[in-house]
Amino acid sequence: MIEILQYEFMQRAFIAGIMVAVTCPLIGIFIVLKRLSMIGDTLSHASLAGIAAGMLWGFYPFWGALAFSVTGAIAIEKLRKTFSKYEEISNSIILSTGIGLAVVMIGLAKGFNTDLMGYLFGSIAAVNSQDIYIMSALSLVIILSVIVLYKKLFYIAFDEEGAQISGISVDFLNIYLTILTALTVVVSMRIVGVFMVSSMLVIPVAAAIQAGTGFIKTMILSVVFALISVVLGLILSYYLDIAPGGTIVLLSVLILLIVIFTKGIKKEK
Amino acid sequence: MLIELVNVSKTFSDGHRALSNINIKIDNGEFVFLVGPSGAGKSTLIKLLLKELEADQGTILINDKDVTRMKRKDIPFLRRSIGVVFQDFRLLHEKTVYENVAFAMEVVEAPAKDIRRQVPIVLSLVGLSKKSNLYPSQLSGGEQQRVSLARAMVNGPSILIADEPTGNLDPDTSWEIMRNLSEINHRGTTILMATHAKEIVDAMKKRVIAIEECTIARDDKKGGYGI
Ligand SMILES: Nc1ncnc2c1ncn2[C@@H]1O[C@H](COP(=O)(O)OP(=O)(O)OP(=O)(O)O)[C@@H](O)[C@H]1O
Ligand SMILES: [Mg+2]
Secondary structure, X not given: OOOHHHOHHHHHHHHHHHHHHHHHHHHHHXXXXXXXXXXXXXXXXXXXXXXXXXXHHOOOHHHXXXXXXXXXXXXXXXXXXXXXXXXXXXXXXXXXHXXXXXXXXXXXXXXXXXXXXXXXHOOOOOOOHHHHHHHHHHHHHHHHHHHHXXXXXXXXXXXXXXXXXOOOOHHHHHHHHHHHHHHHHHHHHHHHOHHHHHHHHHHHHHHHHHXXXXXXXXXXXXXXXXXXXXXXXXXXXXXXXXXXXXXXXXXXXXXXXXXXXXXXXXXXX | OOEEEEEEEEEOOOOOEEEXXXXXXXXXXXXXXXXXXXXXXXXXXXXXXXXXXXXXXXXXXXXXEEHHHOOHHHHHHHHHOEEEEOOOXXXXXXXXXXXXXXXXXXXXXXXXXXXXXXXXXXXXXXXXXHHOOOOHHHOOHHXXXXXXXXXXXXXXXXXXXXXXXXXXXXXXXXXXXXXXXXXXXXXXXXXXXXXXXXXXXXXXXXXXXXXXXXXXXXEEOOOOOOO
């Protein structure tokens, strides 16, 4: 353990991982309660188009991911209004557009390389200090927003109509939460990879919902679960020399199963 | 005039006509029952007042402000001046009685000092001072409705709208709610209540507006429920 922390790239990976483990459940809990679990997938595919654009035109892919996922977030909200009776269509449209653009641009950029693989499946070695600065700034925005807007977001998640009637600007906050989700996706993609960002938004929260009671407890517990998955996942992937995204997500699934299992045993007693 | 509807009509996007050419004036301090058969358009009328739905014709004035022409960003402020109670209480189950009521002030960013002062006042108004630390699941239906009444009143609205507030309650409990509403009305809050409770409407001798087939069939100063 001490040994791997001697490497600077491992230190950066752990710092990045901790930001992922804190921001994902913080946003994920609202996403799950609002039954929008799909949105993480959509936004990560939008950000993939941004990464591909960066590789094709030679700008830093991180900025591409940020621009595309935030644009995708706004587009989802606009489309949601257009298809008010079939809201989930807006997700499918943005997801398809994102993956379509990504595939075309990857093709034009002449195919796969290790950089791209890092973005798809997560990477320990690829996190540089510039990434850390951007991720810290985004994480700060996410965490402060949740602290400031916590009560309103809570009310909207549990009773959207009631929140609206009591005078909360629900429309604005819904768009804002989607944008925060886009930021969270960008914070996470470096470590867990585009394909598995959505799982990090949902699975630790799912495990915490199974285990905990109150809202705050669920929130704290989901952060704890995410931290365990990320830290162990990074260590494992270092020793096994594989991309960290898969190990992190599998560990969080394992935690979910353990929680469900122990809950089952408790019930039988 | 506190509430004024002039030639208001509402047709839903599927072509279903819910309200046609409605004219209503409600003065400060009135207590008004809104009655009529199921599907007559009572809840639709309430949603128009809260701007949850848009009227497609006519003008709605609340406190002399034209609601129909209000900008999106001003809607939350309109809603803060109106208290609303529903048939199904809609309390937050994780929060105690006190927290549920305080929450309505917290989300509109009321100062903590005002919250500490105001919440006990409305809780005693509805007779729940002793139960302020219980959770909704520990309360009877009538008590839960009184919590939502306290929550609707805590920001000091000039109008209280209640859509079938006694719809889920037995007659005795319904009367408790009505006593609370009367008390609130005596203190100066205007009340608009949609209901099917014939006995209550007949006994209270308040103004009754009856909606039938999308239009106002009757508007009596001291009316009864009708058939
Ligand atoms: N969103 C909607 N789209 C289409 N039609 C609707 C919509 N909402 C309500 N309606 C219709 O409008 C009519 C009036 O409904 P409303 O809910 O206002 O009736 P109500 O008087 O409140 O009835 P109740 O006493 O049963 O509550 C009904 O026929 C209803 O089916
Ligand atoms: Mg109704």
